[in-house]
Amino acid sequence: MANFRPALIVVDLQEDFCPPNGSLAVTNGRDIAPLVNKLLASPFVIRIATKDWHPHDHVSFAANHQGKVPFEDLITIVNPYNEAETYESRLWPVHCVQGSPGAELIPELLTSQIDMVLEKGADPRIEVYSPFYDPFKSPRVYDSGIVKILREKQVTDVYVVGLAADYCVKNAAVDAAKEGFKTYLVEECTRAVDPSAWSECKKEIEISGAKVVSMDGPEVSRLMTAQ
Ligand code: VGL
Ligand code: ZN
Secondary structure (H helix, E strand, O other): OOOOOEEEEEEOOEHHHOOOOOOOOOOOHHHHHHHHHHHHOOOOOEEEEEEEOEOOOOOOEHHHOOOOOOOOOEEEEEEOOEEEEEEEEEOEOOOOEOOOHHHOEOOOOOHHHOOEEEEEOOOOOOOOOOOOEOOOOOOOOOEOOHHHHHHHOOOOEEEEEEEOHHHHHHHHHHHHHHOOOEEEEEEEEEEOOOHHHHHHHHHHHHHOOOEEEOOOOHHHHHHHHOO
8 A cells, every 4th residue: 555645634523513511512423532533543644633713703603693593594605805706604603712612622532643733714704614725716715724734745545524524524525525635534433413414415525526434444444454
């Protein structure tokens, strides 16, 4: 396996996305930690954790829009540099406010095995689910630089885990595939905000070229035996 250089991206495994107290708790979100830790022990070229990292006045908080209901209502996000470019985005409870306890990575995660933490969502004007870049085509408002990091490390394969499956994890996997990495979303290491829509969501992920794989499958076993 001369040319197998895997990277792991642990997306938003933060208190606010986990029971019992998270403001945007994903059902059973905390339960993925032991399996994520197991993956972290594999010989990845680089292990990156991302954090959702919002200011109080973030556009995705329903509380910042009069009369809007979290989880239900949508808002139109406009490219601040190109008002012709817009997208619809869901509104959420206040979550992952910069420096708050809810924005902390959960203590169950073996952070000593993580090489780098990337924060996203700091621009109050736009919603960014992907740890790669925002959904705008031109000009792009946010770019984390993760593609450069992965290329510098000559990464070939990207494994994506974390929360939430149907938002940030999905967007991370889709963008990794779009950038040409062989991409795997490890299903046991994620949970969805809306589990009833997960099978439909998986299809969308696979259309992008990323594969939804199992902890017991060959893509993960290969990690344990690779060097
Ligand atoms: C996320 C909703 C809002 C996520 C972040 O990490 O999936 N979901 N902000
Ligand atoms: Zn967020």
